[in-house]
Each structure stands twice: as C-alpha cells, then as structure tokens.
Amino acid sequence: MASYEYPRYSYRAPPELKGETGRRRPVIVVGAGPVGLAAALDLATHGVPVLVLDDDDTVSVGSRAICWAKRSLEILDRVGIAAPMLEKGVTWQIGKVFLHDQQVYAFDLLPEGGHKQPAFINLQQYYVEQFMVEAALASPLVELRFRNKVVGLAPGANSVGVDVETPDGPYRIEAEYVLAADGARSPARKMLGLSFEGKVFEDRFLIADVRMTADFPTERWFWFDPPFHSGGSALLHRQADDIWRIDLQLGWDADPERERQPERVLPRLKAMLGEDRPFELEWVSVYTFQCRRLERFRHDRVLFVGDSAHQVSPFGARGGNGGLQDTDNLAWKLAAVLSGTAPDALLDSYDTERIPATDDNILNSTRSTDFITPKGEVSRAFRDAMLELAADLPFARRLVNSGRLSLPFCYVDSPLNTPDAEPFAGPLVPGAPCLDAPLRTADGKPAWLLERLGGGFTLLGFGAPPPVPDGLPVPLRTLCIGAGHLADIEGLAGRRYDARDGTCYLIRPDQHVAARWRSPDPVAIAAALDRALGRTGPLQEV
Amino acid sequence: MPDKLRRDLGLGDPDDFYAALIDSHRGLTADQSLRLNARLVLLLANHIGNAEILDEALREAQHTAVDGAPGPAG
Structure with missing residues (x-):
C-alpha cells in the first residue's frame, strides 16, 4: 500500500x-x-x-x-x-559529504539559535x-x-x-x-x-522515493563515487512517512526509459541500502537537469x-x-x-528584484552541478583533488560543492531601497530579508519578531516608539522593542539589527528592509515609504 | 605572508575562484591543460617564494592518499 x-x-x-x-x-x-x-x-x-x-x-x-x-x-x-x-x-540542519566510504566534510546550516523556523x-x-x-x-x-x-x-x-x-x-x-x-x-x-534559454547538463539522474524503516539520522548525506555506485554521485535524504529520497547519477549515456524500470532500479538501490533491508519503491523518475x-x-x-x-x-x-x-x-x-x-x-x-535573485540561484546551482558532474578530464581531476584534500585540509572543504543550499536573496540594488545615511553594521542592509529573534510581549508572553512584523508595512523602532508621519498612502504599523514594549529577551534582535536607542527600520510587507535610520524623522520615513511603493524614486524616472 | 602553509580558507570567494579555474581550461586539449596547470603552479610558487611553505605544500600534495593508493611520499 x-x-x-x-x-x-x-x-x-x-x-x-x-x-x-x-x-x-x-x-x-x-x-x-x-x-x-x-x-x-x-x-x-x-x-x-x-x-x-x-x-x-x-x-x-x-x-x-x-x-x-x-x-x-x-x-x-x-x-x-x-x-x-x-x-x-522532518527537520534537519546537518549535511555530510562522503568520498568513497569516508566522510570528508559536515556542515550545520543553522548553528545559531533564536529563529522560530528551522534551517x-x-x-x-x-x-x-x-x-x-x-x-x-x-x-x-x-x-x-x-x-x-x-x-x-x-x-x-x-x-x-x-x-x-x-x-x-x-x-x-x-x-x-x-x-x-x-x-x-x-x-x-x-x-x-x-x-x-539556458544550459542543459549532459547527465541523467535517477530520483527514487523509497519506503523503509531505517535508523539513519535525519541528515543530508551526499556521496562522491561511493562503493555502491562507482563513478557517480548519490544522495540520501529523509522525508515524512518513512519515505527516503535517493538520487543516483547515471551519466549521459543512460537510457532514461530503461533506467526507470524496476529491474534496473532495484539492484541499484539494494547495492546502496544493503541486500537485507526491506523497502518498497514508491516513485521513480529519470531527469536531465537544466538551468534557464x-x-x-x-x-x-x-x-x-x-x-x-x-x-x-x-x-x-x-x-x-x-x-x-x-x-x-x-x-x-x-x-x-x-x-x-x-x-x-x-x-x-x-x-529588477527577482531577476538578479534568479541569476544567483542559476549561478549557484550551475556551479554545484558542474562540480558534481564534471565534464572533461581536467574538471574531474580538480574535483577529485579537492575531495582528496578535503579530509585533512579545512580550506578544501569549503570548495567541495554538493549543493549551496537556498538562502533568501538580498535586494541590495533595488530601486525601492532608501540608502543608509548613517553607518550600520551587520547583514540587515536595505533590501535584506529580516532576521528573526525571540521576544517577549509586555504581558509576558513569548513572541517572535517576524511573526510580529506581519504582512504590511511596519516601522520597527528600538528603545522608543518611532515617529509615525501623518497622511500616508498605506497603513503603517509600528512595533517597538524596548522597555514597556516587546522585550529583546536574548539581546538577539538588538545584535542582529545593530540597534541603538532610537534606531528604526522601515520594513516592507515581504519582510525585506526598505530603509533604516539612527534618528528617524517623519519626513524621511514618509519619503522612504513612497519610494518603497514606487511612487517616487528611480522607478518613476525611467 | 604566514610562515606556514595555510590550511584554512584563504580565498575570498572559493566558488568564484573554482569556477574561474575550471573556465580557464575550457576548450583546451589534455596536453594544453597539463601545460596550463604547470604554468599556474610555477607562477604561484614564485609568488609564494618561501621555500619552507613550498616544501610543505609539495609534501601535502604528495601525501594525500585516497583509495589506499598513496602518493610517492606516502
């Protein structure tokens, strides 16, 4: 069943x-x-x-x-x-990379706490x-x-x-x-x-969902040239309901129709999972990957x-x-x-915002695919050399590329941003996606920053409530982190937003930063809001 | 310049460098690629200059063994 x-x-x-x-x-x-x-x-x-x-x-x-x-x-x-x-x-944050049957590298995607959502x-x-x-x-x-x-x-x-x-x-x-x-x-x-238009990778991958009871940890396991699938790559990843995702690189010459057949698929999976482990094949497909x-x-x-x-x-x-x-x-x-x-x-x-984000996704997934499926002797030699060095040398682990996992894109060049007029440290530049932090409400309930931001324009003030201009085109909620308001219980909000008393962020409905100030005034806030809505600024000058 | 071979990451953007390295071989024959790599090693060795570091790098590269097939020094 x-x-x-x-x-x-x-x-x-x-x-x-x-x-x-x-x-x-x-x-x-x-x-x-x-x-x-x-x-x-x-x-x-x-x-x-x-x-x-x-x-x-x-x-x-x-x-x-x-x-x-x-x-x-x-x-x-x-x-x-x-x-x-x-x-x-199933929640996970650890990935491991193996060469043959040796682990060469492990990563933790969310080493720091204080986020409502997992990595x-x-x-x-x-x-x-x-x-x-x-x-x-x-x-x-x-x-x-x-x-x-x-x-x-x-x-x-x-x-x-x-x-x-x-x-x-x-x-x-x-x-x-x-x-x-x-x-x-x-x-x-x-x-x-x-x-x-774009690039087709001349390789084929078998993608299978297998149902089995296994006590493998909930981690992303990626092999280069494993003993059970010589010459190719392999991926094992757990899903809900005891379903496991398995990817096996087949090479460009593989016949997709034939490779889909159980008599071809099952021996490959048995080689990987062991002859004695019972499993059921739920879904199988053969893919060629593209970036375009x-x-x-x-x-x-x-x-x-x-x-x-x-x-x-x-x-x-x-x-x-x-x-x-x-x-x-x-x-x-x-x-x-x-x-x-x-x-x-x-x-x-x-x-203007999503095309650079897409190009970043294409660049990263192209590089990962090039690393995993090297074309030509030299690419393969460099790839294998990197894997050989990775076991002993930390620098080489950073070059091993089994997939650079999705991160939100920062719209640094967006026409909707108001550039900083005062110095700020940290990652939350105009265009950046907001970071979460644990808070506590004035009446003592736990809360999360992103949850509180909601889905409209929000003015986030630190220390004191920010000044709200009159006569705005859209509703602007205010949120204050400070005494008598939301408490920054672990100090993470202040640190992540490089906040001092008086610091204020204008945040878009998609929870990206539109503008920020050390000492905001209503005129500047109203102007930044107009710009974030495309009512003024570069979008109007085209 | 440190006086020991660097083992941690020194490259600013490792993925950018790796892509540029692979790109530099695009369209070359095996022999041309071999010569490109040789020139590259010589250029970088001269830039490093320090004999101890170069010696350590040579040993590290020779030592790294996979599949139970040791390099000449292993």
Whole structure:
C-alpha cells in the first residue's frame, strides 16, 4: 500500500458555462502547484480575491520538491501553512559529504539559535500542496477551479482574456493580471511565444522515493563515487512517512526509459541500502537537469512566477524555494497596484528584484552541478583533488560543492531601497530579508519578531516608539522593542539589527528592509515609504 | 605572508575562484591543460617564494592518499 492517498478535488461546472457573464477578476493564477497556491494565499491576506485555474484535480504526483528552507517557512507562516508543514515534515540542519566510504566534510546550516523556523525541513511536495489547497478552500477570497485548463491568453490594454477548457466546454474570463505559475513546461510561456534559454547538463539522474524503516539520522548525506555506485554521485535524504529520497547519477549515456524500470532500479538501490533491508519503491523518475530563465518575468499584465519563469538544477533546493520568494516579492506589489496605492511601475520592480535573485540561484546551482558532474578530464581531476584534500585540509572543504543550499536573496540594488545615511553594521542592509529573534510581549508572553512584523508595512523602532508621519498612502504599523514594549529577551534582535536607542527600520510587507535610520524623522520615513511603493524614486524616472 | 602553509580558507570567494579555474581550461586539449596547470603552479610558487611553505605544500600534495593508493611520499 502506498504511504499517501492522493486527494481528488471536486470539479463543478463554472458559472460562465451556465449562461452567467463572468465578471472580470483582479487576479487569475494559472496553476495550483506550490508557487501558484502560495501566490493566491498571500494575495488573499492582502484582501485581493483570486481565481486559481488548474488542469488537474489532485496534488503533485511524486515527492518532487522536498527541501523547504527557513525563508520559505517564514513566508508560509504568514499564510498559516508553516505549522502543519513542520508537524508533518522532518527537520534537519546537518549535511555530510562522503568520498568513497569516508566522510570528508559536515556542515550545520543553522548553528545559531533564536529563529522560530528551522534551517530546513523535508516534506514531499504533495503534502505542501494539500495543506495549501485546504487553506485556499477555507479562504473566502480564493476560488479554486480544478480541471479548468487554460488554453489561451489574450493580453489587452486593460485586462487579459483567459480561455479555459473544462469537461463541460470552453469559456473565456477576463483578469486584470494573470500570474503564470504553470511550471517548467509552462503552456502560458508558449502562448505568449516566449523563449526560455539556458544550459542543459549532459547527465541523467535517477530520483527514487523509497519506503523503509531505517535508523539513519535525519541528515543530508551526499556521496562522491561511493562503493555502491562507482563513478557517480548519490544522495540520501529523509522525508515524512518513512519515505527516503535517493538520487543516483547515471551519466549521459543512460537510457532514461530503461533506467526507470524496476529491474534496473532495484539492484541499484539494494547495492546502496544493503541486500537485507526491506523497502518498497514508491516513485521513480529519470531527469536531465537544466538551468534557464525567461529574459523578463513581467510581460505587461502577465507575470511569470516559479518554474515557468526559471528552472534550476535541484542541487541547492533553489527551485521551490526560489519560486516562493517570487510570490513573496510579487503579492504585496500586486495588491498595492490593484488598490491604487502604488503605480503600475511598482510591478517592474518584480523584474529588477527577482531577476538578479534568479541569476544567483542559476549561478549557484550551475556551479554545484558542474562540480558534481564534471565534464572533461581536467574538471574531474580538480574535483577529485579537492575531495582528496578535503579530509585533512579545512580550506578544501569549503570548495567541495554538493549543493549551496537556498538562502533568501538580498535586494541590495533595488530601486525601492532608501540608502543608509548613517553607518550600520551587520547583514540587515536595505533590501535584506529580516532576521528573526525571540521576544517577549509586555504581558509576558513569548513572541517572535517576524511573526510580529506581519504582512504590511511596519516601522520597527528600538528603545522608543518611532515617529509615525501623518497622511500616508498605506497603513503603517509600528512595533517597538524596548522597555514597556516587546522585550529583546536574548539581546538577539538588538545584535542582529545593530540597534541603538532610537534606531528604526522601515520594513516592507515581504519582510525585506526598505530603509533604516539612527534618528528617524517623519519626513524621511514618509519619503522612504513612497519610494518603497514606487511612487517616487528611480522607478518613476525611467 | 604566514610562515606556514595555510590550511584554512584563504580565498575570498572559493566558488568564484573554482569556477574561474575550471573556465580557464575550457576548450583546451589534455596536453594544453597539463601545460596550463604547470604554468599556474610555477607562477604561484614564485609568488609564494618561501621555500619552507613550498616544501610543505609539495609534501601535502604528495601525501594525500585516497583509495589506499598513496602518493610517492606516502
């Protein structure tokens, strides 16, 4: 029996097919994968009604994306999904790298405490989608339509026509904006005739989910040239329900059809796991990895998010986690533009912020893939030399690259940032994602900084409440860490934000820093808020 | 310059350097690559200059053994 029972979500004939005129929607999301659903849930928190169209009626088949980074959990915590993910998933932070059967290197992804979310959890994509669908079904602002396949997009000056096919026939519906979250093979991309350029790695990998009871620790184990799979690489990673993810490098000459067959897969797995260990094969696939992206993610009223916009190789877990950072970046901007508080030009900053982030993901996953699958004798010689040195020499361990794991991108060059006017130390420069810290409320309850920041614009003051300007275009919450307010119980907030009495941060709805001051004044705060909304500054000067 | 061979990380961005190193061999034949590596070792050795450090580096590189196949000094 399989470990997971796939839900079937019900299809209902859309009202547009019963003679009703469909009203124009503010946002239509194409694709109910993790990125599309995260976008819908995030938009709903900003009060934007969303229609999600999906051609299927269930969740992801196979575990697919399994590693969810701390930043993703922080993003999903704002829509209530992190808690069930943590409960079901397995938490890990240690990775080990082996050459042959010797450990050469181990790393700890979150050596320092004081964060609500762990460094990483592993959870099969189908669970993540299931939790998201459940949250979407419970939201009065999200409408999900399964077995509604988008077959055409007709961009116009004021809206986009979306042509949909259903079991009961076709219909057309209009949207002010369309989010194309329809995956790596994105039909939406083809409908707009967009090219998707990049690099194909000439190698093949067997990816298998195996169900077994094993007392291996909950760590990421990566082998170069292990005795059980000579010449290739191997990865072992635990998921929920006693499911284990195994990746085996097969080489470019492997026949993908043949390698998928149990008579080829089982001996490989037995060699790795031992002849005596009972296991069941749950899912198997053979992949060739690619790194590529669209030239631009915004195409007027159609915006591409997640794998439809960019594809990376899986080393580093930068696909799903990168996609969630896309929607995190876009949802509040779209909400601000739809409500009229920000100009349409704010949406251009989705490209200016997420394209460098994507290039960083592509660069890192390309380098990892090049290290893991060296092409040519010299690359292999350097790679092997590095591994040989790594056991004894610390410097070489830093060069061993079995995947540089996903970290949130810092939008240092964003036009939405207000540059520092006073000196600050530490990582929280304008554009950086906020760091968490443990706090205590005035009435003695434990709290987390990120939780308190919420999902709107926030003014975070240290020592004394910051001065709030009048007549702002959007609500601005204030938060104060100091006597009589939130207590910085371990001193971590003060240290991480390099705070002194009077220090103040303006924080965006996606919890990135927009501006900071040592002694803020209301005029400067109002100006920084206008800039972060694209109402003034470089976005308006183009 | 330290008077012992550095074992901790000295490179500012190790991934950048590694990528540049691999890139420098792109399109070269095996013989050309061998010669490039030789020139690179000679350049770096001259830059280091210190005989003790170079001696230590030579021994470390020879000593590192994998698969039970020791280097000449092992």
